[in-house]
Amino acid sequence: MTVDAATLRSVLRAHASGVAVVTAPTPAGPAGMTITSFTSLSAEPALVSFAFADSSSTWARIKDARWFGVHVLGAGQTDLAERFAARGTDRFAPPTRWTGGPHDVPLLEGCRARLVCSRRDVIRAGDHHLVVAAVEHAEPGEPGDGLVHLRGALRAVASTAPARP
Secondary structure, eight states: OOOOHHHHHHHHTTSOEEOEEEEEOOTTSOEEEEESOOEEEETTTTEEEEEEETTOHHHHHHTTOSEEEEEEOBGGGHHHHHHHHOSSSOTTSTTOOEEEOGGGOEEESSOSEEEEEEEEEEEEETTEEEEEEEEEEEEEOOOSOEEEEETTEEEEEOOOOOOOO
């Protein structure tokens, strides 16, 4: 038996999660969504993962995609994060700036880092789908501070000295 969803969400609000946007080409046009589940899995081979809820309309659009873009967002991209989290809007319409990348993956401009990944595996995990993807192209982006989700809000994270025990 596990704790209930409300308790889990309440407790995990204390955990800072990096903010990224996943994009994919689909037959109906580009699709994408803000996520906080992005993580590195392996250096060799280069693998990353991210998760989508069963209930996500974006997941329904990209679940069969073979290629994905992962965009690490910076402190100045709160508007972009909110746009890709909003329902019922054309997330790729202006003011979103993007271009078509390798394999027609929609690539957002101005991000801290961008990856183009191929689908390696999808694992059903509770009420989510965990996507494991192989990184086939990686590029650093704009310099600057990071963006995290903490205590229910998007927050800038300034580059500071490492914590010491």
